[in-house]
Amino acid sequence: MTFRLNKLTQTLVGLCAALLLAACSSPPPKPTVDYKSDFDFYQVKTIAFYKKSGQVSGDNPLALSDIQRNRIDEALTFALINKGFKVIDNAKEADMLVSWHLATQHKQDVRTYETPAYGGAYGAGRYGSYNRYSRYNCWNCTNTQVSVRDYNEGTFIVDMIDPQMRQSVWRGFTQSKLKGEPEDDQNKYNEAAMRMFAEFPPF
DSSP: OEEOOSSGGGOHHHHHHHHTTSSSSSSOOOOEEEEOTTOOGGGOOEEEEOTTOSEEEESSOOOOOHHHHHHHHHHHHHHHHHTTOEEOSOGGGOSEEEEEEEEEEEEEEEEEEEEEEOSOOBTBSTTOGGGTTGGGTTTTEEEEEEEEEEEEEEEEEEEEEETTTTEEEEEEEEEEEOOOOOOOOHHHHHHHHHHHTTTOSOO
């Protein structure tokens, strides 16, 4: 049996709930973190958003609304402030820049399984009197069934960029299947952002 998601990639509000992967799975996936080990994170006091933050890429990229972008920006701002940083508007005056990016990819989950096969075999009937029990020959036979499930995998990436070097010095990302009901609770986004920044700064 083939089950296809009902145009999930076209449901912008549903995708927004998954952008921070706040409603993708239970328990939420733990972010993977990498960073530049010799960078001095102690000197970072102020953070601003990178001008190209909020990009979406992949084989099914979507155009996000201003409402969706604002929810994500607000959640990241909330998490950074709770970490003791000051989030400012002027990127030229910031010690560090934050940028987020969503990469989407269409995938298939293909599974095979065996089911019992019942029924008679050749040899039963008018010309099969010599083997009248052949109809039971397939009680132990099996049929191979294939189940195909389409889904979209989302990778949400957050980069912390040093404006002097113009390169990322910290990256956190989390990956999961995109699913869930439309979510407009800002607290869910805030909680997901806090998970993302749980290991930032790395000291």
